[in-house]
Amino acid sequence: MITVNIKRYDPAKDLHYTESYEIEETERMKVLDALALINRKYNANIAYRFSCRAGQCGSCAIKVNGKAKLACKAEIEDNDIIEPLDLPVIKDLIVDRSELNSKIKDLDMYMTSEDCDSPRNKPEIIKPGQYEMCDQLRGCIDCFSCISMCPVIKKTNEYVGPYFMRGLSNIEFDPREDESLSEKSVENGIYYCTSCGECTKTCPKEIDIYGKAIEKLRAKIFSEKEGPLEPHKLIRQSVLETGRSVQPKEDSEYPEGFVKKYNEDKTSDKKNKIAFFTGCMIDNRLPWIGEYLVKVLKKLGYEVDIPESQVCCGSPLFRTGQIDIIPDLVKKNYETFKDYDIILTVCAGCGATLKNNYPEYGANLNVMDISEFLDGKLDPEEMNEVNLKVTYHDPCHLLRSQGISEQPRNILKNIKGVEFVEMEKPDQCCGAGGGVKSGKPEIAEALADDKVDMIDKLDVDYVVTICPFCEFNINDSLKKKNSKTSVINIMELLNKAYE
Numbered sequence: 001m002i003t004v005n006i007k008r009y010d011p012a013k014d015l016h017y018t019e020s021y022e023i024e025e026t027e028r029m030k031v032l033d034a035l036a037l038i039n040r041k042y043n044a045n046i047a048y049r050f051s052c053r054a055g056q057c058g059s060c061a062i063k064v065n066g067k068a069k070l071a072c073k074a075e076i077e078d079n080d081i082i083e084p085l086d087l088p089v090i091k092d093l094i095v096d097r098s099e100l101n102s103k104i105k106d107l108d109m110y111m112t113s114e115d116c117d118s119p120r121n122k123p124e125i126i127k128p129g130q131y132e133m134c135d136q137l138r139g140c141i142d143c144f145s146c147i148s149m150c151p152v153i154k155k156t157n158e159y160v161g162p163y164f165m166r167g168l169s170n171i172e173f174d175p176r177e178d179e180s181l182s183e184k185s186v187e188n189g190i191y192y193c194t195s196c197g198e199c200t201k202t203c204p205k206e207i208d209i210y211g212k213a214i215e216k217l218r219a220k221i222f223s224e225k226e227g228p229l230e231p232h233k234l235i236r237q238s239v240l241e242t243g244r245s246v247q248p249k250e251d252s253e254y255p256e257g258f259v260k261k262y263n264e265d266k267t268s269d270k271k272n273k274i275a276f277f278t279g280c281m282i283d284n285r286l287p288w289i290g291e292y293l294v295k296v297l298k299k300l301g302y303e304v305d306i307p308e309s310q311v312c313c314g315s316p317l318f319r320t321g322q323i324d325i326i327p328d329l330v331k332k333n334y335e336t337f338k339d340y341d342i343i344l345t346v347c348a349g350c351g352a353t354l355k356n357n358y359p360e361y362g363a364n365l366n367v368m369d370i371s372e373f374l375d376g377k378l379d380p381e382e383m384n385e386v387n388l389k390v391t392y393h394d395p396c397h398l399l400r401s402q403g404i405s406e407q408p409r410n411i412l413k414n415i416k417g418v419e420f421v422e423m424e425k426p427d428q429c430c431g432a433g434g435g436v437k438s439g440k441p442e443i444a445e446a447l448a449d450d451k452v453d454m455i456d457k458l459d460v461d462y463v464v465t466i467c468p469f470c471e472f473n474i475n476d477s478l479k480k481k482n483s484k485t486s487v488i489n490i491m492e493l494l495n496k497a498y499e
């Protein structure tokens with residue numbers, strides 16, 4: 001027998017309640033079949049939608065253990081919690097889609113052309129290959145799972161959300177459309193997206209909504225005169241002038257950055273097989289993390305090179321659509337790192353960019369996040385006991401962009417004297433990414449506040465992460481709320497164990 005927990009809603013009594021049902025265990029039973037079985041066995045009268053039973057109509061979308069899925073595709077497992085999407089509920093698992101359907105109408109989500117001579121009215125425009133951009137965006141089955149999972153639309157009415165951005169992008173990049181949708185995308189909040197990747201991960205049709213719709217639309221806006229936001233322009237200017245997206249603070253002990261100082265201080269010119277790609281934040285804002293990484297690796301018997309010719313990976317420019325200077329950055333970094341066996345990163349955004357975006361420019365490098373590299377190499381017997389209680393925040397660009405979840409947790413569980421506890425939703429976006437911290441700070445703050453509420457329930461000394469952007473954003477909120485917890489980079493924690 002397996003237990004299925006269903007969050008139900010009785011509209012007559014306006015009552016939300018959870019009921020648990022036991023059903024016979026059957027291999028590979030779909031959630032939809034489990035619901036039918038429960039209704040038959042218990043006469044439970046649970047209300048739910050379905051039609052095609054084949055992943056085609058999108059009507060059966062629900063949440064399983066907090067993640068939106070199609071009930072006809074997801075397999076039921078013992079103790080699963082089934083609930084409706086995060087939309088107004090009509091009854092049990094049935095949600096009200098009328099507001100979203102009205103928005104489709106309000107947004108005029110169809111191609112428009114008044115002009116008979118416009119390209120869209122010429123049949124010869126439809127040629128193979130011309131639909132490459134929007135081909136990747138087609139196939140949406142209107143399940144609204146992405147809308148349910150987007151953390152940003154829960155915080156603002158200014159953003160229409162991933163489903164609509166996918167739709168706008170699909171029209172924008174259709175060669176038959178002859179009007180620009182850039183202005184409409186900006187008006188409907190395209191710069192609110194944190195690039196958390198939750199929509200892409202969720203979509204049952206595997207549409208890369210943020211990568212292939214939102215970022216491409218942002219690039220289109222950048223190529224026209226409307227965008228991007230002013231703070232994003234400053235980042236590009238900084239990269240153009242210095243090769244770095246951020247500069248050292250005036251009182252920094254590293255006035256020219258960590259990389260420069262490391263190379264000035266080093267005593268050997270020996271060439272190593274492993275290189276460290278610091279990223280702008282470690283180089284200019286968190287240089288001590290670079291020092292800890294070098295120290296810990298040395299303790300473990302590894303030497304790294306930190307080449308001075310490295311520049312910004314381009315992550316903030318990719319995410320905000322400012323891609324005109326990307327080829328130059330890719331070229332410089334590729335020439336710098338191409339001969340190394342392994343390139344280490346300690347920034348989720350840099351790692352995701354080097355792994356996922358660089359190959360599109362023909363630059364394939366063997367990049368590893370520091371947690372991937374260190375997992376399995378640590379011996380608690382060689383460490384000092386640190387006696388700290390910690391939790392872990394999954395950076396979106398480490399978890400969803402690089403698939404790294406277990407490795408940092410394995411490391412934490414192997415640090416002598418560390419008590420590791422999970423927070424309620426460690427994978428929920430903190431709001432720092434996608435240019436939102438600089439461009440829409442109120443959203444970054446609202447999402448970080450949610451994160452801090454989860455952290456504060458745990459009574460931990462530190463929340464560990466491997467992303468400088470998450471670190472600054474969560475720390476701002478922890479300080480604002482007078483929390484006793486601070487953020488710590490995994491290398492700083494490891495340094496305590498190896499000091």
Ligand code: SF4
Nearest residue numbers: 150193194196197199
């Ligand atoms: S990437 Fe995240 S914030 Fe952006 S639309 Fe998708 S779910 Fe929403």
Ligand code: SF4
Nearest residue numbers: 140141143144146203
């Ligand atoms: S984009 Fe994907 S997740 Fe969103 S509504 Fe369409 S099919 Fe569903």
Ligand code: FES
Nearest residue numbers: 053055057058072
């Ligand atoms: S019933 Fe049609 S997608 Fe599940």
